[in-house]
Amino acid sequence: MLKTVRIIFWVVVVATALMQVWDEYQALQWRKPLHVALYPVNVDDSAEVEAYMATLHEDDFKVIAQYFAREARRYQLPLSQPVVFHLGPVIKQIPPAPPAVNAPLLDIILWSLKFRWFAWQHQPPVGLPVDIKLYLLxxxxxxxxxxxxxxxxxxxxxxxxxxxxxxxxHEQNTVVIAHELLHTLSASDKYDLNTNAPLRPQGYAEPYMQPLYPQKKAEIMAGKIPLSASRARMAINLDETIIGRTTSREIGWAQ
Incomplete structure (x- = not known):
């Protein structure tokens, strides 16, 4: 009997893992819009933060949806609205903080499991099933x-x-939200993790422009506009960023 229970347990685990892999594959086929739930969190338990969050409206995040629609057109994605945002209710609990960058692999795995468990427990409905959950701290x-x-x-x-x-x-916040959303879709960072400087060529919006500097825009996964070989500034809004070729391949928009 115990052996049968163990077999059933592992069958369920493997089946769940395979279903998740299939769902992730299907999402990157971009046959339908991805629905994103945004859950505000008052990290500081501050009255000022609470008052600010009370002013948030779903329309405040349409600029991110419009950004993805604009960039999708550049890559001729046959989907006019690839991402749809839904503002969910405030979450009172704070998601578990990630370990330090140089933490042991086991700590990272445990945090990942804790975060996924948190997300499973804290996903109040937003009117329809969602593909991605972002907790706005x-x-x-x-x-x-x-x-x-x-x-x-x-x-x-x-x-x-x-x-x-x-x-x-708010406008710079939308840059951060778009950046993290792309991480959930397999996009990698395009900046040096030690210096935060954009990597060339993948972290440059126009890596082969002549003259190379100053760049006019930032690659969204780098987040900064290179002004010279040693200087860059943060993009202040999504209009100052693009989804670069390498990122577009990672998320299934280009070959």
Whole structure:
């Protein structure tokens, strides 16, 4: 009897894993729009952050959907609206924080499992089934001058996005949201993890432009506009970014 239970358990585990792989493959075929749930979180338990989140509306995130539609047209994707956003209710709990960059592999695996378990427990409905869940971790701009890197997982298609809770930062927040969303779709970072400088050529919007500097836009997975060989600035909004060729291949938009 115990042997039968073990066999059934492993059959369920393997079947679940295969279904997840199939779902991930299907998503990158881009036969239908991907639906993204956005769940605000008041990280600081701050009255200012709470007041800011109360002003958020689903229309505030349409600019990201329009950005993906615009970039999809550049790659002739046969889908006019590849990504649709839905603003969900506020989540009171904070998703588990990722381990340090140089943490042991086991710690990273455990965090990934904890985050996926958290997402399974905290996914209030937004009106229809969703493909991706992003937890928008809003911080008080008065007490934070800088934020830690955001993180997202392809497995489970979930993201933990650190943002400033102030209207003046909304446009730059949308850049961070789009960047993390692309991580859930298999896109990799296009910047040096030690210096944060865009990598050439994959981290440049126009890697073969002459003269090379200053670049006019940022590759979304690099996040910065190279101004010279040693200097770059953050993109302030999505209009200052593009989805580059390497990223387009990673997410299934190009060969």
């Amino acid at each position: 809003y911080h008080d701009a008065h007490t934070h001058s800088r934020l830690l890197h955001s993180t997202a997982l392809q497995k489970g298609r979930i993201g933990r996005v650190n943002l400033f809770a102030v209207a003046a930062q």
